[in-house]
Amino acid sequence: MQLTNRSKQVSNKEMTLAERAYLPAIATGLAITIKHFFSKKVTIQYPEVKRYLGPVFRGRHILKRDAEGRERCTACGLCAVACPAEAISMVAAERVKGEENLYREEKYAAVYEVNMLRCIFCGLCEEACPKQAVYLRHDEFVPVFTERDQVIWGKDLLVEDMNNRYTREAWTKEEARALDAKRASGEVTNVVPRAIP
Amino acid sequence: MVVVSRNPIHSVLYLILTFFTLSGHYILLNAQFLAAVNIIVYAGAIMVLFLFVIMFLNMKQDQEEAKTNLTKIAATIVGGTVFVILFGAYRKTAIEPFNPQTYDSQIGMIESLGHMLFRDYLLPFELASILLLVAMVGAVLLGKREIGERHF
Amino acid sequence: MDLVEFLVKTVTIVAVFGLTLLIAMYSTWAERKVAGFIQDRSGPNRAGWGGLLQPLADAGKMFFKEDFIPALANKWLFIAGPSLAMLTALLASAVIPFGSTFRIAGHEVALQGVESNIGILYVFGVVALGVYGIMVGGWASNNKFSLLGAIRAASQNISYEVAMGLSLIAILMMSSSLSLGEIVAQQHGMNWNIFYQPLGFIIFITCSFAECNRVPFDLPECETELVGGYHTEYGSMKLGFYLFAEYINMFISSAIISVLYFGGYNYPGMDFVYAQLVKSFGPDLGHNIATLIGTAVFFGKALFFVFFYMWVRWTIPRFRYDQLMNLGWKKLIPLAIFNIIITGAAVLFLKPVITAWLN
Numbered sequence A: 001m002q003l004t005n006r007s008k009q010v011s012n013k014e015m016t017l018a019e020r021a022y023l024p025a026i027a028t029g030l031a032i033t034i035k036h037f038f039s040k041k042v043t044i045q046y047p048e049v050k051r052y053l054g055p056v057f058r059g060r061h062i063l064k065r066d067a068e069g070r071e072r073c074t075a076c077g078l079c080a081v082a083c084p085a086e087a088i089s090m091v092a093a094e095r096v097k098g099e100e101n102l103y104r105e106e107k108y109a110a111v112y113e114v115n116m117l118r119c120i121f122c123g124l125c126e127e128a129c130p131k132q133a134v135y136l137r138h139d140e141f142v143p144v145f146t147e148r149d150q151v152i153w154g155k156d157l158l159v160e161d162m163n164n165r166y167t168r169e170a171w172t173k174e175e176a177r178a179l180d181a182k183r184a185s186g187e188v189t190n191v192v193p194r195a196i197p
Numbered sequence B: 001m002v003v004v005s006r007n008p009i010h011s012v013l014y015l016i017l018t019f020f021t022l023s024g025h026y027i028l029l030n031a032q033f034l035a036a037v038n039i040i041v042y043a044g045a046i047m048v049l050f051l052f053v054i055m056f057l058n059m060k061q062d063q064e065e066a067k068t069n070l071t072k073i074a075a076t077i078v079g080g081t082v083f084v085i086l087f088g089a090y091r092k093t094a095i096e097p098f099n100p101q102t103y104d105s106q107i108g109m110i111e112s113l114g115h116m117l118f119r120d121y122l123l124p125f126e127l128a129s130i131l132l133l134v135a136m137v138g139a140v141l142l143g144k145r146e147i148g149e150r151h152f
Numbered sequence C: 001m002d003l004v005e006f007l008v009k010t011v012t013i014v015a016v017f018g019l020t021l022l023i024a025m026y027s028t029w030a031e032r033k034v035a036g037f038i039q040d041r042s043g044p045n046r047a048g049w050g051g052l053l054q055p056l057a058d059a060g061k062m063f064f065k066e067d068f069i070p071a072l073a074n075k076w077l078f079i080a081g082p083s084l085a086m087l088t089a090l091l092a093s094a095v096i097p098f099g100s101t102f103r104i105a106g107h108e109v110a111l112q113g114v115e116s117n118i119g120i121l122y123v124f125g126v127v128a129l130g131v132y133g134i135m136v137g138g139w140a141s142n143n144k145f146s147l148l149g150a151i152r153a154a155s156q157n158i159s160y161e162v163a164m165g166l167s168l169i170a171i172l173m174m175s176s177s178l179s180l181g182e183i184v185a186q187q188h189g190m191n192w193n194i195f196y197q198p199l200g201f202i203i204f205i206t207c208s209f210a211e212c213n214r215v216p217f218d219l220p221e222c223e224t225e226l227v228g229g230y231h232t233e234y235g236s237m238k239l240g241f242y243l244f245a246e247y248i249n250m251f252i253s254s255a256i257i258s259v260l261y262f263g264g265y266n267y268p269g270m271d272f273v274y275a276q277l278v279k280s281f282g283p284d285l286g287h288n289i290a291t292l293i294g295t296a297v298f299f300g301k302a303l304f305f306v307f308f309y310m311w312v313r314w315t316i317p318r319f320r321y322d323q324l325m326n327l328g329w330k331k332l333i334p335l336a337i338f339n340i341i342i343t344g345a346a347v348l349f350l351k352p353v354i355t356a357w358l359n
Helices: A017-021 A021-037 A076-083 A124-128 A173-184 B006-030 B032-055 B061-066 B069-092 B110-120 B122-143 C005-040 C054-064 C077-097 C119-140 C142-175 C182-186 C198-211 C235-260 C270-281 C283-313 C321-357
Strands: A061-063 A087-093 A107-115 A134-136 C097-104 C106-111
Touching: A021 B122, A021 C005, A021 C054, A061 A107, A076 A087, A076 A124, A076 C054, A107 C005, A124 A134, A173 B032, A173 B110, B006 B032, B006 C119, B006 C198, B032 B110, B032 C097, B032 C119, B061 C142, C005 C077, C005 C106, C005 C283, C077 C119, C077 C235, C097 C182, C097 C235, C097 C283, C097 C321, C142 C182, C142 C198, C142 C235, C142 C321, C182 C235, C198 C321, C235 C283, C270 C283
Parallel strands: none
Antiparallel strands: A061 A134, A087 A107, C097 C106
16 A cells, blocks of 8 residues: 555665765765755744744734724623633723724723733634634744843733734635735735735 | 772773884884884783773772782882993993984884894894794694683 | 964964864765755755855854753853864864965965875874864763763774774875875876775775764764753753864864875876966966966865765664674774785885886
């Protein structure tokens, strides 16, 4: 039974003199390695160059605003409940008059903190959110931190910047492939990966 | 140092050092070829085998005291006799004074050595080589396993 | 010996010493680069431009690590091991002719540490002593794996030394000299020994691979069978010395190969270049420039062989120990003896015929 077409019959036949001398085999081996020596290197110089990880990558969190720039989060706490690592904590507050252009709902999160040491980037908070407020970005990592007080991210880091909005087009594998094809053909899309080597 | 070291490995290492000093003497006597060959053959190969064997034997400290007084006395006598013989030979030899006219700076070089060995002393040279060959064949014969003997 | 001569010799020896160390240092860098390139990676490239400061960083790390000596180890011999390895590796560079001569103010200065009429024997003697560094170190560690590694290293080295010596004898028969300087001088122009001794060359290079404990003969330190071979117990700069000695040996043997088989500083058309340079720069300066070119050619050849060592390392898998011994004793030594006989016959019978025919 043949499982793959890459399988090769082996035999125990007597080797010829050229095969036993081993030198021709060494020469072919050397030719192969020298070919690799001059071939293109596949290494991506990571901190300087980052490769695009696909549209469904789960990177750092973001708290979305709506089209008018109001925060979508209503501090319902479902994300904190859904979180298996208990990384999310929040303090709710009531919207007062004059803040309608800041918060969409009548209740908002005064404090919203994600502990990046606990977070496992599973994405359950995204799924739990009824207001489509919290997302895991597909294009940015949590950067390396060296101090303990860099670990807990507050609203200052999480809330979306209106000048640099976060969007994502492809949601399924097929869409992602189509998007890749589009990008390869040069059509402009609004998913701009940070860098492709 | 070779003799008085308690540890056989140290003895071997001191013996290597002795061979080095011997090579130094050869160089002083303008016999560079002999010096190099001495280092290659004795220090480089034979002493490595010595070291090998001693490392394999794994000598224990408590086996050291197995020597009786008789062996010690016998060893002293033999060593002393060798010393006396060497001293006597040294006393008898007359060292020629250095003479720049007849001195040949090439005397210890490989060319003159080769001429000497293959012209004047050809028969002893060949006999020595046959002796070595016989020794080698004997060693191979002793070391060879018979068919069916256990491999370990 | 007057003072000038003494000073000149001192300068030459220090230069050779420093150069050997420098090349060995950058061999470690080149090794990793070549490894990376052959495996489609790019190798170390963080420390300095293209990773050029990497050897310094490694050395700094080695120096600042704890200088550890096992409690049951023999302290003096434990320290003597790496020192011996380093010493014997460095000693061999003394007799290698790096170039012909410099003419400085009427003095002819040979680009060679010591011109000795037993040059190649000296190299052999020193290489033979290299075993002691490994054996002493392995034994002094008081560790079974170290001892096994050391014994394997030693038996491998002395086995391959025999074949190496025998393959060399053919060269010595052709050049009828033991001096490295003379052997090089005889290969003037394109008259390289490789064209007369291809079989000897293959045997010699195989043996030098084994002598340097390089892949495919790196059994003394193979991690899969012996934890780390003879340097299992070593750390910090003592380990560094062992590894460094290996790279020095690599450079030395490459240099010896290029001297013996590839004509050292000789290159085709050197007479023409020499004549041109002397014509345009005068006899002194022209001669010096020609020597410099020759030295550059020599280093090109030697460094190519260093590269070849690395190239082979990532091509050929390691031999099994019995395969190694079979190759050494049952293949290479008979081949080398065969080569000696062929060469002797050629020198005695063929050479007069060809010379008569050419004239």
